[in-house]
Amino acid sequence: MDKKEFVLKDLDATHKWAHEFAKTLHAPVTVALHGDLGMGKSEIAREIIKTLRGENTVVPSPTFTLVQNYDGISHFDLYRICDVSELEEIGLKYAIDNDITLIEWPDIAKDILPKNTIHVYITQNGLGRKLVIQ
Numbered sequence: 580m581d582k583k584e585f586v587l588k589d590l591d592a593t594h595k596w597a598h599e600f601a602k603t604l605h606a607p608v609t610v611a612l613h614g615d616l617g618m619g620k621s622e623i624a625r626e627i628i629k630t631l632r633g634e635n636t637v638v639p640s641p642t643f644t645l646v647q648n649y650d651g652i653s654h655f656d657l658y659r660i661c662d663v664s665e666l667e668e669i670g671l672k673y674a675i676d677n678d679i680t681l682i683e684w685p686d687i688a689k690d691i692l693p694k695n696t697i698h699v700y701i702t703q704n705g706l707g708r709k710l711v712i713q
């Protein structure tokens with residue numbers, strides 16, 4: 580896929596971007612959300628899930644549960660995973676093969692991410708964010 584860049588001036592702009600991006604996703608597809616603490620990985624995942632599963636969907640952060648499932652959408656946060664052997668136990672491979680799979684802190688899974696993974700790199704840009712999609 581071509582590299583694309585988006586400058587998002589605030590959280591509202593980020594939500595609008597994620598809303599449009601969500602409509603382009605069809606399972607099975609994996610989206611790797613890269614970015615430091617607080618860059619907005621969860622905000623993007625939450626907006627994608629609400630767009631595809633309804634605005635009233637409650638989307639808690641998977642920081643402690645590691646994964647949350649929404650009828651064919653799987654939202655992972657791998658921050659607390661220490662060893663790649665844990666990835667199978669939490670169902671990552673199954674999700675990648677079947678679901679719209681959204682992954683925060685994806686680095687530890689890099690060897691099992693499919694070639695066509697959509698990588699989203701989020702960095703600070705003034706008060707907003709810059710996204711690079713690859």
Ligand SMILES: Nc1ncnc2c1ncn2[C@@H]1O[C@H](COP(=O)(O)OP(=O)(O)OP(=O)(O)O)[C@@H](O)[C@H]1O
Binds near residue numbers: 616
């Ligand atoms: N594009 C943005 N512009 C300004 N503020 C933002 C933007 N995206 C997120 N934020 C702010 O940053 C806060 C943290 O975002 P979020 O929890 O999504 O980060 P995260 O990348 O998932 O962090 P973590 O690594 O802890 O999981 C949000 O509550 C929001 O207020």
Ligand SMILES: [Mg+2]
Binds near residue numbers: 683
């Ligand atoms: Mg998060």
